[in-house]
Amino acid sequence: MTSSDFKQLDGRIFPRFAGIRTFFRLPLLQTENDFEKADVAILGAPFDGGTSFRPGARFAPEHIRSMSALGRGYHPHHDVHVFHKLKVGDAGDVSIVPQDIAKTHTQIKEHVAFLLNHKCLPLIVGGDHSTTIGSMQAVFEHYGPMGVVHFDAHTDTYPPAWGCDIHHGTFMRLGHERGWFRPNDVLQIGIRGPFSSENDLKVPVDFGFNVVTVDDVRLSGLETVKEKIKAIGNGPVYLSFDIDCLDPAYAPGTGTPVPGGLNSWEAFQLIRAMAGLEIVAADMVEVSPPYDVSGITSLAAVSVLSEMLAVIPKQCSSYL
Amino acid sequence: MTSSDFKQLDGRIFPRFAGIRTFFRLPLLQTENDFEKADVAILGAPFDGGTSFRPGARFAPEHIRSMSALGRGYHPHHDVHVFHKLKVGDAGDVSIVPQDIAKTHTQIKEHVAFLLNHKCLPLIVGGDHSTTIGSMQAVFEHYGPMGVVHFDAHTDTYPPAWGCDIHHGTFMRLGHERGWFRPNDVLQIGIRGPFSSENDLKVPVDFGFNVVTVDDVRLSGLETVKEKIKAIGNGPVYLSFDIDCLDPAYAPGTGTPVPGGLNSWEAFQLIRAMAGLEIVAADMVEVSPPYDVSGITSLAAVSVLSEMLAVIPKQCSSYL
Amino acid sequence: MTSSDFKQLDGRIFPRFAGIRTFFRLPLLQTENDFEKADVAILGAPFDGGTSFRPGARFAPEHIRSMSALGRGYHPHHDVHVFHKLKVGDAGDVSIVPQDIAKTHTQIKEHVAFLLNHKCLPLIVGGDHSTTIGSMQAVFEHYGPMGVVHFDAHTDTYPPAWGCDIHHGTFMRLGHERGWFRPNDVLQIGIRGPFSSENDLKVPVDFGFNVVTVDDVRLSGLETVKEKIKAIGNGPVYLSFDIDCLDPAYAPGTGTPVPGGLNSWEAFQLIRAMAGLEIVAADMVEVSPPYDVSGITSLAAVSVLSEMLAVIPKQCSSYL
Amino acid sequence: MTSSDFKQLDGRIFPRFAGIRTFFRLPLLQTENDFEKADVAILGAPFDGGTSFRPGARFAPEHIRSMSALGRGYHPHHDVHVFHKLKVGDAGDVSIVPQDIAKTHTQIKEHVAFLLNHKCLPLIVGGDHSTTIGSMQAVFEHYGPMGVVHFDAHTDTYPPAWGCDIHHGTFMRLGHERGWFRPNDVLQIGIRGPFSSENDLKVPVDFGFNVVTVDDVRLSGLETVKEKIKAIGNGPVYLSFDIDCLDPAYAPGTGTPVPGGLNSWEAFQLIRAMAGLEIVAADMVEVSPPYDVSGITSLAAVSVLSEMLAVIPKQCSSYL
């Protein structure tokens, strides 16, 4: 488990069901030196205090590490071996505070800032979608306004709830209010209703976001959506993937599932279209293992992480 | 929980995981006055005595109520807020008799008749598909012959079994024999084999029904099927949705699942095509919670109920 | 569902799997008048924000309501029909704030105070064990210092964690610090290790509490423990039952299970020994339905609630 | 799978997870000759139409066959190899009628009568507890009034429900009314409350039955109960074992579980005390596989069947 080489434990030598679980059986980043050498750090943010329905996302980093024992490195579409292209390591978990959402976001922000300062692209595994607030703040403070490709069933531009300004459905509103985005470079994919009110769809459009519903994906075709992704302008881009953009058949293990979603293959195709964008950070959120079945949700998350790693620019550390 | 206003409990005030479970967090219809004011009453029919394989549908009303805590009212495709358009309430459950299918159907019939007499459109949540017999009889006695849009893996025109004329696969045969239908306005969608014999497909066609298999949906396209739906003639229409029209990946929690089914999104698209039909009653049957996983089947049922509510005519009470 | 008579829905008339779920199929307390007439109100407190390991207790009120459909009223040991002895109703759920433990406790406190002010003995169904803080504060403000019978695997006298003074393992420390208890009338039953340090057992003893471990129960016998319960002095007593006092075989659905616990029968026997104490409030906490299997944990909780109702004094409203 | 020798498939030759599932990997009784040679026939009665809460017992014969692959024949307490002592075979399942309880009981009765007429002691695997009505009627018609050892959480002397005289909680009342019993030789073990009313316990006592509650078992000791069993008079005895006599921790997979029950070891001890009684038939009912976890309920049922086989008299066919 030394990080000297950033290689996966080989499943043909050491069986995949054996060994300490790290993301993709990669080395654990432990020393200052490890972080300096790494190109990408996968960081767990096991917090679910912002959840409005089913909790459990606090166990997502553990279970995604577990299923990532099946994760391999060569991506045929891009013809690249992601762990040869990039030095990737497991950065462990942020020490979050279960019942204090503000302190938790500070902890996440500082951890992500540490990675950015070490020229390590952060790949964060939540946790609920409020964890993105901490990550995005760090990215904003490092890079300034960003484009966003946001996969989700929900727009997450929702108002406060129960008197709380922050919960797991607010990061896109808060980011907008705080000036973190280049609004015309914000794309929300997988959105679907029913909604609480017509406002739910109007707000992001008023913010300048480009909302792509599942109806749009299916009725106008994947190619049309890929074009929208490719049309995102220059500058840093944050990729945030809420597993509930997938249909509950593909991702039952999540807190607020919505039927009528994307299938895994569609999501993979769309992430592939991000090749060439200046991705500076990415996250994978809202996997809730207590509601998963046979690990299929965690495994879908592993595949999404693979797709992300394949489109993270080879030269990512150069502009970090 | 007063029904004075027919509003949902607001999830941004009262968390969705809290509170007594009623359908869509709507008021419970308790008084004569409640029923008179309501446009639509959602009624549970928790009976599974007609099941030929896996039982459990008796728990469907409870579990669909539970997952409907996630149900919202604004439907973007139709641009309508269903709970503003219609006054909807929860009518509780019929007091069925677990081991007496005939008495149960009488109970259901009388309960549905009560609703119809109060100008309340009945939206019945079974129960197995034999519960539709009670509901349809009430509708027939109120309106006369009806068109039917029937989503199912099975045609339910099957012969008696084990010496019993009535079981959960017979309502379409019985309805036909009793003259409840306008046969040319009967559409069966999602049908697929293998079958017990070639007769299984021949019988409904001989009855004059229009059978649309999953192969038809996929090979001729959704638009073609939508056209068939829209071609249904004037007059009252009954919408019966057996959750097993969906593939087991989308609806594992059912009694007689059949692989190779529709996905949720396809089903939603097809229900949307019913806008404009004179829907006078609808039901959602065959969800079996003991076989569900993480509530995805119940949740798919909730989404179907939302789609149904969105196509129930605004003026439904006018012609009731 | 009118509360005029405080009777359970009869399972031999209306099947137990049918109907809106309320605690024990009792009427929902809806009007001022209902609360005034009731002797006991069962109140849900669906909060799990104080949990240190597995969340999910937010769904306990729903699932305990569900399994309480099997709950009956005649208790043979005490030869009493609890729902004849006492007018009991379902008070619904407190509107808690998922990510704000302080506001949540205020909400609970006010709700419980409302019950006490209406001479309604509160029987609270958590939620995690931090919910007891809100309940106990209301009881303290109403009655002054109380005795406590506390069933638990843990002493809950633990120090702050992650910089937070309040979490689900602190109510007995906080109560002690705030002077809520008559320490010599505090009994903790079911405690077992291993512990974080020897301090875990020393602290409650230093507080003056009487700690009864599972070893004590098994090695000195149930009768000895019953004597300790009966020796509790005059004055108001709070009964707090953490389901994890039971062995995980009997209560898998909980957040921080500890093997080597009591079995259900032992727990019931011990609660029976409380007959004659001046119980003024009781709670049942830490059931976590996502980790339950076949509802056995929720059902054990239902049985505990039955045992509680049987020892709640007939004249409870007289000294309330 | 020929029944020529009545031997189990040997697990050290043919792995226990392989092969067609029959009870205890015993031969399937197929011909007239097979039934004539067999001493004991294990017969499935897959009916759950009499269930008042959770269904699923229709799948019990399948799942008990499955777990009985682990069943072995040498019983150390009695120092007997049951499959050497007795020629035992699998008689398949009765062809029941899912929604017709009366026809089903006739089918069971005729099947059991067939076994008795072939001098085959019937060991029936339900099915819900109403299936015992069919079995007992056959036994009564063959032998006349019988003693009964009845393990159950419930007395099953309950009144009609939902207007139906027969359901899964009535066989002991019906048997009494029809004169099937020698009431002073009826022992009910494992009974526990709470009950619907004090009548629930009074009725069986008025019938002359000996009711042994779990409190009796635990507080007076196993030996005292064993004495009661041994005190049963001469004459045919029917042994009926409802799996819900066990605590839900040991038998979660059942329809109406009651906490505070026996553990498996206690039940086994008590069955052992039946050695020497003139057992003429036995059944194992109310296992509900959809609610089982990891097969532990079915496996407990297998162990109970083993205990039954060990106390079935060697000369059973002699007085049949």
Added chain:
Amino acid sequence: MTSSDFKQLDGRIFPRFAGIRTFFRLPLLQTENDFEKADVAILGAPFDGGTSFRPGARFAPEHIRSMSALGRGYHPHHDVHVFHKLKVGDAGDVSIVPQDIAKTHTQIKEHVAFLLNHKCLPLIVGGDHSTTIGSMQAVFEHYGPMGVVHFDAHTDTYPPAWGCDIHHGTFMRLGHERGWFRPNDVLQIGIRGPFSSENDLKVPVDFGFNVVTVDDVRLSGLETVKEKIKAIGNGPVYLSFDIDCLDPAYAPGTGTPVPGGLNSWEAFQLIRAMAGLEIVAADMVEVSPPYDVSGITSLAAVSVLSEMLAVIPKQCSSYL
């Protein structure tokens, strides 16, 4: 259960949840005569010793038999009743050796050879994919080089692992090395990454195999793939179906699931295109029941077996 007529137990006479479980409720082949009369024998090969991640496939024959109680015979696409066209029986399970892969393959080989020698087309239900080695060897020794239609997420042309030349990902490499194939008539469908290295895809192509990825299926269309299937040359063809060619949403119960797979309907369509090929043997492998949910994976396997039976040539025994 006599095999005189090769008919299924009729579900309208004997309920589908009742009876000894054989494949499709077909007779068990027990005598020499049975095998001589049968056209097709379905044989279980319950071995999972070659698995590299999640075990459990040893229980696949049992669970597929269980769910095949729902299997019917009339296939509407081909307009054929498979059990009228072919005499099909259940051949029981091979007596495998759990920890000896070589002996197991010998056992399977001999069992399959026995079937072939009796002019019985073998339909083998694994077991992990290493079981195909035994089956294919028997087929090769009987027929010589074969074409292969291989549905799988993996190419199974992988190198040795942990020093073992044979494991569940090697049968296509071993078969190639041993000259069992007509390489240009080998089609691998459903393949997808990521892979361990670019070699994983290069090796089968170097062998001359035709690799069809899920991207190929979706982007070039089902018709294109069907053409490739139909283009397979004359001569014996082996059809091997690894359930993990399906997406984990459709087949969670498998050992090494890979997201982004085919859905059931697509797989059925592709098997249909095999009508006319000279199929001489087929298998269905890698169903792992401990990881299945509500039987949907086993049920998908049952549907695949039905599709296989529908394309097995009517005259199959003629050229056997």
Added chain:
Amino acid sequence: MTSSDFKQLDGRIFPRFAGIRTFFRLPLLQTENDFEKADVAILGAPFDGGTSFRPGARFAPEHIRSMSALGRGYHPHHDVHVFHKLKVGDAGDVSIVPQDIAKTHTQIKEHVAFLLNHKCLPLIVGGDHSTTIGSMQAVFEHYGPMGVVHFDAHTDTYPPAWGCDIHHGTFMRLGHERGWFRPNDVLQIGIRGPFSSENDLKVPVDFGFNVVTVDDVRLSGLETVKEKIKAIGNGPVYLSFDIDCLDPAYAPGTGTPVPGGLNSWEAFQLIRAMAGLEIVAADMVEVSPPYDVSGITSLAAVSVLSEMLAVIPKQCSSYL
């Protein structure tokens, strides 16, 4: 995760659901120096190739690590903090060979020998019970003949099966045949039937072993069994704990469960009696996570490991 201090990650600083999973949140032993300083090394042996029924024990080390996040160090009975008394670390997993039982045992043997040579007491987490063969051989080669305290439902002195001399029920026979034991110091606890034949119980007695059945434990009392444990003579003792000594209610997640077993508390009491014995190695085997529910079996295993650590002599490294 440095091992400099052999301290657990503190759950009041870093939440227990967060972080890389090691046994008891202890440091991972990575360098030669780590092993030299450690007193006890907990080693995973993830092999289940010797299993005769349900597989899955290969995932036990992962899941026991996961649940050991709840494991604490202070043991009140012994008044000792095990992680202060002993320097304990996680030694990772042996690289086993899934389908080669002989190579696997060599791998385990060498790994355990490495630990013994570094004066590290091995605490091995299997894997099925065949893994003990590798461990015991290393212990025998290091120490010579040993006493054994063996908790199990089975004697594991069984003959070969399916032609294989070694499987998961043979280690006590093989150890005896190879002279590894001081037979009079061998105690087998928790044994219970039914058995395949009377031989199953006779063989270990003939070997000179002391067999304590569950009947013995319950009928003669815990104290009697404790005396037998304390009577074990001087010299090295191996403690082997098969989780199936517990009743399936307490340990559903195992391969060959047997009803009527010990409860957790009894097992803990008995291990405590081993204080003072010269324990030189211990293992915990046969946990099968795919069959576990809510982690209760893995958690019971964690508690057993705690009990083991508490009786491992403080000076264990002195005589190693």
